[in-house]
Amino acid sequence: EVQVLESGGGLVQPGESLTLSCAVSGFPFINFAITWFRQPPGKGLEWVSTVSATGTKTYHADSVQGRFTVSKDTSKNTVDLQMKSLRVEDTAVYYCARDDGLSYFDFWGPGTLVTVSS
Amino acid sequence: EIVLTQSPATLSLSPGERATLSCRASEYLTNYLAWYQQKPGQPPRLLIYDAFKRASGTPSRFSGSGSGTEYTLTISSLEPEDFAVYYCQQRANWPRLTFGGGTKVEIK
Numbered sequence: 100e101v102q103v104l105e106s107g108g109g110l111v112q113p114g115e116s117l118t119l120s121c122a123v124s125g126f127p128f129i130n131f132a133i134t135w136f137r138q139p140p141g142k143g144l145e146w147v148s149t150v151s152a153t154g155t156k157t158y159h160a161d162s163v164q165g166r167f168t169v170s171k172d173t174s175k176n177t178v179d180l181q182m183k184s185l186r187v188e189d190t191a192v193y194y195c196a197r198d199d200g201l202s203y204f205d206f207w208g209p210g211t212l213v214t215v216s217s
Numbered sequence: 218e219i220v221l222t223q224s225p226a227t228l229s230l231s232p233g234e235r236a237t238l239s240c241r242a243s244e245y246l247t248n249y250l251a252w253y254q255q256k257p258g259q260p261p262r263l264l265i266y267d268a269f270k271r272a273s274g275t276p277s278r279f280s281g282s283g284s285g286t287e288y289t290l291t292i293s294s295l296e297p298e299d300f301a302v303y304y305c306q307q308r309a310n311w312p313r314l315t316f317g318g319g320t321k322v323e324i325k
């Protein structure tokens with residue numbers, strides 16, 4: 100059974116840092132890219148970052164470029180999202196999801212809430 | 218960035234009725250479009266990919282159609298569990314994936 104689970108969310112102040120983690124199981128981790136999305140409360144979905152299947156290539160949305168870093172640990176089956184210089188507008192539920200190979204997303208975690216507020 | 222515009226924002230229907238949701242793109246998508254269903258407190262669920270292909274477990278009452286810049290999700294006969302928010306997502310401009318703003322299907 101495929102399982103995806105995010106952790107690490109919480110309340111931080113503007114300018115602070117936070118690292119989210121996505122733990123996956125039930126499929127060959129090295130064969131699938133993983134993507135982070137976010138959803139501000141009551142709003143729509145936004146692509147944040149993608150790490151390739153092997154972990155050698157990463158991509159970030161312009162809104163987080165230079166502040167967020169995504170990485171894949173194939174020995175632990177985890178994907179981390181390091182977030183620095185957090186802003187109020189980064190407040191959202193953050194989801195990680197498995198790329199099915201066609202850049203659609205067939206398995207999602209339940210999400211973790213990040214709140215940036217003073 | 219490819220902008221996806223969904224309409225209507227809200228659709229008020231009764232169980233058993235037909236739902237027609239629209240997604241219009243600012244550029245040609247070459248059918249690289251998916252539809253997701255999201256219920257409160259849950260992550261999105263993939264329903265349709267490549268414009269008309271049903272994902273594993275998607276009931277046959279859900280169908281996708283369209284081409285170019287205009288795409289449609291149709292629910293032939295609404296079941297109680299279908300009342301939710303629906304999003305379209307494009308991958309034509311990978312990795313810069315974008316979503317539409319969503320259509321809420323609510324009980325009339």
